[in-house]
Amino acid sequence: MRLVVGYVSNQRGVDAVRLASTLAGSRRAALDIVVVLPLDTPTFDMYSPDRAYQSAMDKQGQEWIDEALALVPEGVHAQGHVVRAESIAEGLVEAATDPAYGIEAHFIVIGAAHRGLIGRFSIGSSAGSLLHSSPVPVALAPVDYEPHPAITRLTCATGLLPGAEVLVELAIGLADDWHVPLRLISLLAMGKERSEDARHEIHAIAERHVDDLVAQANDVLPDDFPVTGVLGTGRSLEECVHALEFESSEIVMVGSSRLGGPKRLFLGASANTILHALPVPMIVVPRDYVIPELVHGD
Amino acid sequence: MPIPSPSSGTLHRSLGTMAIVGLGLGYMTPTVIFDTFGIVSEETNSLVPLAYLMAMVAMAFTAVSYGRMVRVFPSAGSAYTYASETMHPNVGFLIGWSSLLDYLLLPLVNALILRSYLEAFFPDVPPAVWVVLVVLMITALVLFSMSNTSRLNGILVMFSILLIVVFVFLTWRQLMAGEGNGTPFSTTPLWHEGASLGPVITGATIVCFSFIGFDAITMYTEEAKDADTVPRAILLTLLIGGAIFFIAGWFAQSVFPTMEGFSEDALQNSALPEMAELIGGNLFKAFLTAAAFAATVASGLASHASVSRMLFVMGRNGRGPISRGLSYVHPRFRTPAISVIFVGVVSLLAIPLNLDFVAALINFGALMAFTFVNLTVIVYFAWRKKLVKTPKEIFTNIVLPALGVFSTAVLWINLSPDSFRYGMYWFVAGVVVVMVLTRFFRRPLRMSLEEGVAVPEPETESEPSQPSQPS
Numbered sequence: 164m165r166l167v168v169g170y171v172s173n174q175r176g177v178d179a180v181r182l183a184s185t186l187a188g189s190r191r192a193a194l195d196i197v198v199v200l201p202l203d204t205p206t207f208d209m210y211s212p213d214r215a216y217q218s219a220m221d222k223q224g225q226e227w228i229d230e231a232l233a234l235v236p237e238g239v240h241a242q243g244h245v246v247r248a249e250s251i252a253e254g255l256v257e258a259a260t261d262p263a264y265g266i267e268a269h270f271i272v273i274g275a276a277h278r279g280l281i282g283r284f285s286i287g288s289s290a291g292s293l294l295h296s297s298p299v300p301v302a303l304a305p306v307d308y309e310p311h312p313a314i315t316r317l318t319c320a321t322g323l324l325p326g327a328e329v330l331v332e333l334a335i336g337l338a339d340d341w342h343v344p345l346r347l348i349s350l351l352a353m354g355k356e357r358s359e360d361a362r363h364e365i366h367a368i369a370e371r372h373v374d375d376l377v378a379q380a381n382d383v384l385p386d387d388f389p390v391t392g393v394l395g396t397g398r399s400l401e402e403c404v405h406a407l408e409f410e411s412s413e414i415v416m417v418g419s420s421r422l423g424g425p426k427r428l429f430l431g432a433s434a435n436t437i438l439h440a441l442p443v444p445m446i447v448v449p450r451d452y453v454i455p456e457l458v459h460g461d
Numbered sequence: 462m463p464i465p466s467p468s469s470g471t472l473h474r475s476l477g478t479m480a481i482v483g484l485g486l487g488y489m490t491p492t493v494i495f496d497t498f499g500i501v502s503e504e505t506n507s508l509v510p511l512a513y514l515m516a517m518v519a520m521a522f523t524a525v526s527y528g529r530m531v532r533v534f535p536s537a538g539s540a541y542t543y544a545s546e547t548m549h550p551n552v553g554f555l556i557g558w559s560s561l562l563d564y565l566l567l568p569l570v571n572a573l574i575l576r577s578y579l580e581a582f583f584p585d586v587p588p589a590v591w592v593v594l595v596v597l598m599i600t601a602l603v604l605f606s607m608s609n610t611s612r613l614n615g616i617l618v619m620f621s622i623l624l625i626v627v628f629v630f631l632t633w634r635q636l637m638a639g640e641g642n643g644t645p646f647s648t649t650p651l652w653h654e655g656a657s658l659g660p661v662i663t664g665a666t667i668v669c670f671s672f673i674g675f676d677a678i679t680m681y682t683e684e685a686k687d688a689d690t691v692p693r694a695i696l697l698t699l700l701i702g703g704a705i706f707f708i709a710g711w712f713a714q715s716v717f718p719t720m721e722g723f724s725e726d727a728l729q730n731s732a733l734p735e736m737a738e739l740i741g742g743n744l745f746k747a748f749l750t751a752a753a754f755a756a757t758v759a760s761g762l763a764s765h766a767s768v769s770r771m772l773f774v775m776g777r778n779g780r781g782p783i784s785r786g787l788s789y790v791h792p793r794f795r796t797p798a799i800s801v802i803f804v805g806v807v808s809l810l811a812i813p814l815n816l817d818f819v820a821a822l823i824n825f826g827a828l829m830a831f832t833f834v835n836l837t838v839i840v841y842f843a844w845r846k847k848l849v850k851t852p853k854e855i856f857t858n859i860v861l862p863a864l865g866v867f868s869t870a871v872l873w874i875n876l877s878p879d880s881f882r883y884g885m886y887w888f889v890a891g892v893v894v895v896m897v898l899t900r901f902f903r904r905p906l907r908m909s910l911e912e913g914v915a916v917p918e919p920e921t922e923s924e925p926s927q928p929s930q931p932s
Contacts, residue, residue, distance in 0.1 A: 172792035201606050201795050213680065216770040219777045223790050251793075289793070 164192040164340075166302075167259040167268040168241075169199070169251065169289075170231040174306065175274030180234040182304035182444050183272040185412070187239045188313035194241035195264065196231045198224045199254030202247050221245060236310070251289035252296060259299050267455060270446060272302040294419075300333070300448045302414070308444065309411065316413035318346040320395075320437060323365075323372055330418040330448045335380045337416075344389040346413075347376040350403040350437070351396045369394050404440040415445040476684045478694050484681065485698030486705075487614040488674030490760050492621045492733065492753040494706045496574050497667060498713055499732030500817040502720050505664035506657075510650045510710040512664035517703035519665070519872055520672050522865030523831040524699045526838045527676055528692025529862075533841060535682045540830035543837040547845065550905065551895050556833050558891030559826035562884070563673070564768045565807055566823050571761030572596055572811035573819060574731050578750050578757075581726075581734030592811045599758070600805035603765045606796045614763075617756045624752050625709050631741045632712040641716035650714040662875045666828070669872060670820040671706055673827050675699045676834075716740065730816045769804050773797035821877050825884030828873040835865030 168183040170176040183194050200220055228243030235241040244264070248254030259268035273290050293301055319334035321327040331347070338345035351369045353362055373392035380390045395403040409415070417437055438445060476484075494513075501509050530543045541560060545553025572595050579591040636645050675698045682691045713736065720728060727735045733753055738746040776787030776797075791798035842848045842858040849855050876884070899905070 176792070199795075213770070215774045219774050219788075220790070220795075222777070223788075227792075 164270075165266055165268045166192055166194050167255055167271045168194055168196045168231070169255045169271060169273040169293075170196050170227060171198075171251070171274075172227045172230060176227075176231060177234060178274030178304035178306060178308040179272050180231050181308050181310040182274075182302060184234070184236050184239050185311045185314060185444075186270070186272065186302065186414075187241075188236075188311070192240070192269075194235060194239060195258060195268065196228060196235075196241055196243045197246050197255055197258045198227045198231075198243070199246050199248050199251045200224050202249055250292065252293040255293060256297055256299075259297070268299055269455065270300050270302045271297055272304065274304045274308070275306055294447055298449060298452075300416075300446050300452065302444060302446045303438065304444050305442065311412035314341060314343055314412060314414050316344045316346060316410055317341065318348060318409070318413055318415045319376075320348050320350055320415055320417050321372075321376065322350055323369060327418050329450065329452050329454065330416060331376060331379065333448055333452070333454050334416050335383050336454060338380075338390075339384055339388070344391070345380055345384070346391045346393060347373060347380060348393045348395050348407065349373045349376070350400060351394060352398065352400045352403055353396065366394075366396070369396075400436040401440045404437055409441070409443045411443065413443055415441055415443055417445055417447055419447055419449045476681055476690070477686055478690050478697065481678050481681050481685060481690060481694035482698045482701060483615060483618065485675050485678040485694065486622075486702055487618045488677050488760075489671060489698070489702045490621070490674070490753075490756050491618070491625060491702065491705050491709075492749070492756060493574075493671045494625075494668075494709050495713070495733035495736055495749070495753070496577070496731040496816065497671065497820060498710070498717075498736065499720055499723055499728040500820075501664045501667050502714065502717070503728055504667060505661045506655065507714060507718055508650065508652070508656055508661050508664065509668075509714045510707050511652065512661055512668050513671075513703065513706045513710050514651075515661065515665040516668045516672060516872070517699065517707070519865070519868035520669070520675070520699050520703070520831070521696070522861060522868055523834055524675065524695045525692075526835045526862050526865050527679055527695050529838050529842070529857075530834060531679050531682050531691050531695075532688055535688075539679070540676075540834045540837075543841075544833050547837045547841045548833075551899065551902070552833075554895050554898075555888070555891050556830055558894065559829045559884075559888060561771070561826075562887050563823045563826040563830075564764070564771055565804070566819055567764040568599070568761055568768060568804055569808045569811050569814070570816065570819055570823065571757050571764065572599070572808045573814065573816050574757050575754065575761070576811055577726060577731035577816070578734055578754050581731075581746075581750065589812045592809060595761075596805050596808045596811070599761050599765050599808070600801060602762055603769065603804075604791070604796055604798060604801050605794055614759055617752070617759055620752050621756050622705065624749050625705060627745070628737070628740060628749065629708060629712050631745065632716045635716055635740065636712075641718055645712065645715055647715065649718065650711050659875075662871065663877060666824055666872045666876045667817065667820055668706070669824045669828060672699065672702065673823065675702060676831075765801070765804055765808070769797050769800035772800040772803065776800065817877075818880060821880030822883055825873070825876055825880055825887075828869050828876070829888075832866055832869040832873060835862040835869065838862035839866075 164187075166183045166186060168179050170179060180194075180196065183196075186192060187194055224245035225243075228245065232241055232243055244258060246254040246258050248257055255271050255273070258264050259271050271293065273293060275290060290301075290303065294303075317334060317338045319331060321331060334345065334347070349369050349372050351365065353365065373394050377390055377392040381388070384390060393407065395407050397403040397406050415437075438447075498509060501512055505512050534542060534546065539557075539560070541553045541557035543553075544556045572592055575595045576588050576591045579586070579595075580588050583591075633645055635641065636643060642649055675695060678694055678698060679691060681694075685691045685694075717736070717739075720732075723732060723735055734746055734750050737749040741749075772787045773790075776784040776789075778784075779787075786799045787797070787803070789797065789799045839859060839862050842854075848858050874881075896902070
């Protein structure tokens with residue numbers, strides 16, 4: 164598995180490397196730690212010592228890479244790249260998809276912004292544009308993420324509306340690949356506006372949905388593979404998330420849009436809400452993502 | 462489609478002569494003639510065009526010398542590199558040190574000019590407010606790495622030149638209507654009763670400021686189509702820019718034989734808004750000021766970014782807490798944040814200072830650098846290469862650069878006493894810095910502002926990070 168890690172020289176970068184190392188612990192994975200620097204187009208500025216500036220910037224980038232590599236635990240394979248791009252998001256996508264760097268990355272790993280006042284996740288501008296443009300899944304590390312030897316459980320959060328097929332398929336494949344228990348959850352947020360009967364009806368539909376998901380997973384996975392299904396309910400999505408328990412070493416997967424909500428940008432309203440309420444790392448999977456062979460393979 | 466290699470360093474472009482000339486004119490910001498017009502007209506007793514002519518002739522020799530040195534050091538492009546390589550690294554450092562003053566003052570000059578424009582439109586607001594606002598805006602834009610205005614610059618230059626043409630046309634009409642000298646064909650802008658050469662030379666030292674920038678195109682050597690492009694472009698930029706300045710100066714001086722009726726601010730800072738108003742009314746004033754404003758902001762962004770880049774490079778080469786601060790790169794903006802803010806703080810000096818003083822101070826460093834570029838031609842070609850065998854070689858390798866040395870030196874020593882004195886303070890400070898860095902010339906200077914240019918650096922026995930022990 165190939166992980167592209169977006170490193171910036173602050174807590175966010177540290178969180179990203181720690182999450183990537185944890186992910187790599189689950190499965191033999193190669194970390195490509197990427198520092199994105201601004202394009203070195205000649206600025207045509209008066210008197211600008213452009214050449215010296217760019218080479219000093221390259222050295223600074225390399226120092227950041229070294230800083231990041233020092234955070235990677237023993238035994239995890241990692242290498243660093245200084246990439247030049249218009250924006251951080253663009254540089255990470257390029258490093259993830261450009262064949263010059265190798266096979267397409269399975270995840271881009273980044274840290275959430277540090278300044279969030281409420282919740283663990285707050286999306287910085289570069290993470291924001293990445294979540295709305297990346298063609299590969301993006302793994303987000305919560306602030307001050309503690310590294311773990313490996314991921315111990317994979318939770319896949321879906322809603323009732325269709326469109327989560329790719330997400331569920333990827334979750335099943337990854338759980339298989341990582342040999343970790345799979346928890347399939349359906350989130351059902353119900354306001355008070357509905358009648359008692361309607362609520363019961365939807366509840367029944369949601370329970371069936373969870374059972375279907377579990378059955379789907381059991382079809383693919385070996386017989387004794389631990390798969391559980393949970394229905395998370397509450398008045399709001401936040402409540403649904405808070406009602407569930409999370410292990411600090413687990414990771415949650417969500418779809419990019421249409422997660423029980425209307426179709427928005429890549430990061431849907433619901434995914435965004437979940438993200439703010441979640442205490443553990445999460446992976447956002449693009450809706451039309453084509454799952455690469457390698458997840459199942461090696 | 463070629464796959465961009467992950468570590469590709471420089472971009473390869475092929476710029477033709479006219480493309481480079483266009484860039485050079487962009488640096489010169491042609492509307493600057495109107496900014497300094499009031500100052501120079503007062504100084505020279507109304508001989509602005511002559512002052513430009515003199516400055517241009519002096520610059521022309523220097524342009525030829527730049528053209529020669531560009532072929533020798535195609536990857537460098539600065540007076541201090543030429544001096545370091547052909548004379549001595551310590552000499553190069555002092556030239557670089559003088560240039561550093563220029564670089565630090567350039568963003569300040571732009572803030573000053575912008576202050577003048579805004580003052581002309583909003584006379585009731587205290588000017589310090591404008592300086593703070595302008596400096597904050599430019600500093601923020603550079604900090605968030607939005608300083609690349611190269612695409613915009615071309616349009617701004619064309620627009621400025623167009624407005625200068627309109628200015629000449631409007632002035633022509635006024636002259637024909639009997640304003641000013643009453644004719645565009647009087648020779649009074651070149652010489653008249655009561656004029657004397659000394660003040661004109663001092664005026665020329667001020668207008669040199671308008672030409673600063675033509676030498677910046679030496680850095681396109683590697684992007685240029687062939688080896689002749691840049692030397693040709695330097696000279697062409699100078700001649701075209703000089704022609705624009707001369708013609709605009711001629712018409713302006715014809716219609717304003719004296720600066721009577723102009724405000725105090727127009728005579729100390731920018732005269733542009735008032736001149737535009739007198740020539741073309743409020744609409745033209747708005748247009749010309751807007752064009753000049755945009756060009757000045759673009760130039761301010763470029764110079765602010767450049768200077769902070771230079772401080773950053775120096776910081777990375779140096780040691781100690783100041784160097785560490787200057788070489789700090791903000792992790793998210795990926796710009797040298799502390800250097801950028803430092804340049805912004807220096808720019809706040811636009812509150813107490815005046816354009817005439819700062820322009821002269823900038824010329825101190827620039828003229829010194831120009832003098833040394835001419836000298837390096839003599840040192841390199843005539844002395845080191847011994848290319849003095851034919852009369853032609855003697856002419857191009859000694860006579861021509863010597864004329865350059867002479868003309869720039871004449872301008873240099875004729876700087877206004879104030880700016881010469883402050884320039885000298887800075888220079889002496891530079892000498893002290895060299896003495897400290899070299900431990901009284903016992904240790905070679907380890908400082909290169911341009912990567913990729915081999916600065917000979919013999920192995921030193923002593924550990925550089927330790928202070929040297931008195932022996």
